[in-house]
Amino acid sequence: MISGDARELAFRILSELETRRTTLDRLIDEEFEKIAPGMDRRDRALAFALVYGVLRWRAKLDWHIEGLANRPLNKIRPDMRNILRMGLFQMLFMSRIPDSAAVNTAVNLAKKYGSPKLAGFVNALLRNAARQKTAFADPDPARDPVPALAVSQSFPEWIVRRWNNRLGLDETRLLCRYNNQIPPLTLRANTLRISREALTEKMVFADAAETICGTKYAPDGICLWGPHVPVSELPGFAEGYFQVQDEAPQLAAHVLDCRPGQDVLDACAGLGGKTGHIAQLMENRGRILGMDSDMGKLRELSLEMNRLGADNVETCPHDLRQPLDPEKLGTFDRILVDAPCSGLGVIRRNPDIKWTARQADFQGHARKQLQLLSHAAALLKPSGGVMVYAVCSMEPEETNGVVSAFLEKTARFELQDMGLLFPGLADLADDRGCLTLLPHRHATDGFFIARLRVCP
Numbered sequence: 001m002i003s004g005d006a007r008e009l010a011f012r013i014l015s016e017l018e019t020r021r022t023t024l025d026r027l028i029d030e031e032f033e034k035i036a037p038g039m040d041r042r043d044r045a046l047a048f049a050l051v052y053g054v055l056r057w058r059a060k061l062d063w064h065i066e067g068l069a070n071r072p073l074n075k076i077r078p079d080m081r082n083i084l085r086m087g088l089f090q091m092l093f094m095s096r097i098p099d100s101a102a103v104n105t106a107v108n109l110a111k112k113y114g115s116p117k118l119a120g121f122v123n124a125l126l127r128n129a130a131r132q133k134t135a136f137a138d139p140d141p142a143r144d145p146v147p148a149l150a151v152s153q154s155f156p157e158w159i160v161r162r163w164n165n166r167l168g169l170d171e172t173r174l175l176c177r178y179n180n181q182i183p184p185l186t187l188r189a190n191t192l193r194i195s196r197e198a199l200t201e202k203m204v205f206a207d208a209a210e211t212i213c214g215t216k217y218a219p220d221g222i223c224l225w226g227p228h229v230p231v232s233e234l235p236g237f238a239e240g241y242f243q244v245q246d247e248a249p250q251l252a253a254h255v256l257d258c259r260p261g262q263d264v265l266d267a268c269a270g271l272g273g274k275t276g277h278i279a280q281l282m283e284n285r286g287r288i289l290g291m292d293s294d295m296g297k298l299r300e301l302s303l304e305m306n307r308l309g310a311d312n313v314e315t316c317p318h319d320l321r322q323p324l325d326p327e328k329l330g331t332f333d334r335i336l337v338d339a340p341c342s343g344l345g346v347i348r349r350n351p352d353i354k355w356t357a358r359q360a361d362f363q364g365h366a367r368k369q370l371q372l373l374s375h376a377a378a379l380l381k382p383s384g385g386v387m388v389y390a391v392c393s394m395e396p397e398e399t400n401g402v403v404s405a406f407l408e409k410t411a412r413f414e415l416q417d418m419g420l421l422f423p424g425l426a427d428l429a430d431d432r433g434c435l436t437l438l439p440h441r442h443a444t445d446g447f448f449i450a451r452l453r454v455c456p
């Protein structure tokens with residue numbers, strides 16, 4: 001059992017993230033459960049700030065560490081790299097922490113996890129950083145703006161290059177900057193139990209956050225900027241008054257426009273973020289089938305539906321690429337395919353994605369997305385059926401590219417213009433009528449939604 005020290009906890013999370021195939025969310029849940037129950041709120045907040053801060057600013061921190069160490073980063077032991085990143089992050093981004101505390105705590109970690117010699121190296125490098133930091137400079141953009149932006153905004157060069165080719169340098173800079181900001185905690189009021197107005201009042205009364213406001217496009221969303229307590233301690237959590245969900249994904253179930261009494265398939269239901277929303281739009285009447293290939297997620301989904309009071313949801317573990325139950329073919333009024341993707345739209349909330357996503361994976365994502373969409377299409381009612389395809393990405397291969405490939409393959413479907421169907425969302429619609437949300441333009445996660453219907 002290790003101590004409940006915030007920096008040690010952050011160090012363990014950062015190191016494990018590099019060695020295990022898991023997501024930041026899962027690792028945080030695991031490590032916090034093991035270590036942090038007794039940890040006071042300020043220490044938990046520090047551990048979070050260090051993990052997220054280092055992941056957001058890793059390329060910039062590494063650039064300075066390489067310069068100070070006078071050797072390439074891969075010549076520094078991976079665990080010492082993380083100790084150095086945490087130390088330097090505190091010096092550059094956490095003005096309330098004295099440099100001496102950043103150095104001493106890093107040296108203690110290096111002693112515990114390394115050796116006296118490595119602790120000496122960490123000590124010397126961070127002391128140099130403390131002396132030189134006011135003179136630190138980013139690479140010169142005049143020489144080559146893409147790698148310079150990759151360091152100054154801390155993104156992998158391939159992502160900056162990709163966005164620069166599509167959006168130009170100025171917008172790419174804005175997009176990177178936006179993705180490095182701390183997002184609000186966004187909730188969706190569970191209208192089975194409470195209205196957005198009444199939930200907002202409860203949050204304001206409880207002084208739940210520094211600023212509390214409604215979402216712009218999604219009718220049931222509330223943004224909490226600078227929340228004062230963890231989600232599970234917010235008023236109404238146990239009563240199922242809300243789910244945590246960014247504004248952009250709230251629009252997926254909204255445009256699915258399901259009605260009470262319908263048969264609805266949530267084909268990649270995961271933990272049920274959108275299933276709960278569908279249940280509230282259906283006022284708990286009709287039938288929802290939550291499908292996912294991950295049985296563990298569906299178990300959690302069922303618990304989540306109990307918390308929300310959504311009682312018209314059944315679950316079905318199934319790999320949607322495999323043959324479908326013939327009895328289910330052509331039976332659903334509405335289908336949501338919230339497909340697995342690169343996750344490049346949610347870097348603001350999951351900065352680890354910057355370092356785990358790969359350019360080479362896009363073709364594979366697109367192939368799978370097309371397969372899931374095509375198989376799901378066979379389950380839709382031949383008359384009046386509507387299917388929504390969504391991904392938390394704004395990359396062409398897995399957004400409009402998949403929709404075009406699907407339409408080429410499946411002539412009985414047509415794309416619907418959501419700018420016309422939902423006038424409140426018109427400024428999010430692209431020239432085909434799909435919704436493409438860009439973080440820096442719309443102040444949401446990056447997200448894509450297409451609405452397809454069987455041709456009348």
Ligand SMILES: C[S@@+](CC[C@H](N)C(=O)[O-])C[C@H]1O[C@@H](n2cnc3c(N)ncnc32)[C@H](O)[C@@H]1O
Pocket residue numbers: 267268269270271272273274275291292293294297318319320321338339340341
């Ligand atoms: C973007 S996540 C869904 C998030 C979920 N809709 C929510 O709002 O909480 C994509 C989901 O697709 C599931 N998935 C991946 N491959 C699948 C497959 N072949 N068949 C069915 N589900 C799959 C993953 O387990 C994951 O839960």
